[in-house]
Amino acid sequence: MKKLWLMFTLLMLSGCGIRTLDPHSGTARDQAFLIYFSFAIMVVVMVIVFALMIRFVWKYRQTAKNKDDLPEEINGNKRLETAWTLIPVVLLTILAIPTVAITYDLSPTTTTDTEGAIHVQVTGERWNWTFEYANGKQADNVVLPVGETVVFHLNSNDVIHSFWIPELGGKQDVIPGKEILFEVTPDEKGSFIGKCAEFCGLDHANMRFDANIVSAEAYQAWLEKE
Template identity: 55%
Template structure:
């Protein structure tokens, strides 16, 4: 009982500041759209199957009249076969097209413009280093300008970490010896919690950080400080 109560408390406390599906960037909005789309398609399938299931149970229930009937044997039904082959294909195409488009767009670093901001994100046990183009470095706070395209270049010095700011985008692995990239355009000012989402050692929890999205002027000022 005590254990259960403690687990409940942990669950409630741990969920405080890392809210998912509350997008504050274009990338996060696109990803949220994909989640809602796949959930919608899934619920549609569940609904249709449930209605048919209940309908058939009712239609073919035992009654006084049919108790001793032997059902006619159906040797395949072309219309039905076509429907349940084609319908899932259509649903999957409807899911695949936006998924591929958004996934490629989020990681299409080649399509950036001249005023894209590039930030080097280096993970190590147990801290992040956010490096800007003018040489400025921070550890606990990643500061980004609002409404500007940002490309994060993510690498690790040791083990596998995972960069995660739920309100700005999904998790992305940070690997040693390899660079992963992520394109985000924050569209609302504010402070968003971030963390390492891959257990990387004893002080893994130290890898929390804050992402501050500020207006352009404030950002330039901060950058030159």
């Protein structure tokens, strides 16, 4: 028990930040909104259910007075059954509307949706990523200008990987034989860790890269450097 407390305290002190909840792009912000939104609904449901449960446990506890009473029969009560069917339907509908809207909105389905964007070919391979720009430049880490829309063209040379830069959004499956587009507009400078989020073999944990978001000038200079 002592050890458990120590582990818990260390975990809390380490400030293990949840990077998906520290969004630095519109995509990541939309995703973080969905997380908070569903969490809020969950908290409301949880508070109501727990409050009712505590109340009923207390109100209907056995006492010397009621110990021979039989509970009221509620089987077939139309009002109750309608209520406990409709409440989840309403909650799920409230959840589904923004979820479906945002999901359809997040990624382009064709390249014509994104003319004027920066297009980067991304190839996942056990166990590294290669980024190729329109001018032919190849790199192991991705460099992008702040405020510009970028479309990643995700491809895999072997197995299924998953492309994920938590602060910028994702994750997006990378499937061999199928190009998947993933659009992001980073809106703050910074260096973020990207990773493979689909277990793909022995060195999966090391399948990482850096996503460096820099000024337009720094990006241009980097792009033109051999």
